[in-house]
Amino acid sequence: FAINMEQFQLNEELGKGNYGTVKKVLHKPTKVAMAMKEIRLELDDAKLNAIIMELDILHRAVAPEIVEFYGAFFIESCVYYCMEYMDAGSLDKLHGAGVPEDVLGRIAGSMVRGLKFLKDELQIIHRDVKPTNVLVNKKGEIKLCDFGVSGQLEKSLAKTNIGCQSYMAPERIKGESQNNLGTYTVSSDVWSLGLSMIEIGLGQYPYPPETYSNVFAQLTAIVHGDPPELPEEKYSEEARDWVRQCLAKKPEDRASYADLLDHPFLKRDRARKDVDMVGWVRIALEHRAKLAEVAQA
Ligand code: ADP
Secondary structure (H helix, E strand, O other): OOOOHHHEEEEEEEEEOOOEEEEEEEEOOOOEEEEEEEEEOOOOHHHHHHHHHHHHHHHHOOOOOEOOEEEEEEEOOEEEEEEEOOOOEEHHHOOOOOOOHHHHHHHHHHHHHHHHHHHHHHOOOOOOOOHHHEEEOOOOOEEEOOOOOOHHHHHHHHOOOOOOOOOOOHHHHOOOOOOOOOOOOHHHHHHHHHHHHHHHHHOOOOOOHHHOOOHHHHHHHHHHOOOOOOOOOOOOHHHHHHHHHHOOOOHHHOOOHHHHHHOHHHHHHHHOOOOOHHHHHHHHHHHHHHHHHHHHO
């Protein structure tokens, strides 16, 4: 069935991204709380229609590690994209000073399974793996969103793509990202996955803008410097090695998703029954609320 704006009650704003605003909404016919993302695009109706049609593939992206897609429509030059509401928000605001190793394992496992599902079942490469695109709910579930399914949408967004935190793999920064067929390879996502794990483990983006005088210096460090590592004091050699397998400088040296799932770090994660994700989310949300209070004062 098709959804349209009349069916929604618009509630509070959940966040602002590079491309638009996300609001909490209620889908009145089904009483389902959803998140609605508004993306402003200066395009003609034919192109907007093409985007809506390309997004349709998302109805097949149903897996425990993927944020559910409910539908999309456009009004004037805005695309409205409706998805599952994730009540703890994105991972970038939950990691605090770095998550414990057992939680890191659960997050890593979920992300790899989500990325592997997209690739194996839908032939989709995510292309934008980073903590803001990993959503969490109070049940302790970790799900991916914002993956590249619409060529037309990607093309329209590319122009505004600026940001001071790059999760791009060295080969993509150097401009070798595309092979002769013009397609990205999955190993670039593996780098971004590794970098996201470092951020969640350290509690901060590993190439902080304060350290580099400009974006060029920061990108040079990513391309020519040693890849970052998880801190030795806090994480086991298994966890640190897992991240190392993601952050090989040469794409051909990076692990595949199957290798990453087979690694002792994630085998141990699957064997554990006692990882308290619900408790971790609760504490992370309290911490986030305190930070927001301090910022207000
Ligand atoms: P970006 O463009 O930086 O990837 P988005 O526009 O996707 O950011 O989202 C902006 C913010 O809105 C996120 O950081 C998150 O806090 C919130 N958000 C996005 N989608 C959802 C969702 N499905 N449920 C709850 N919050 C969401």
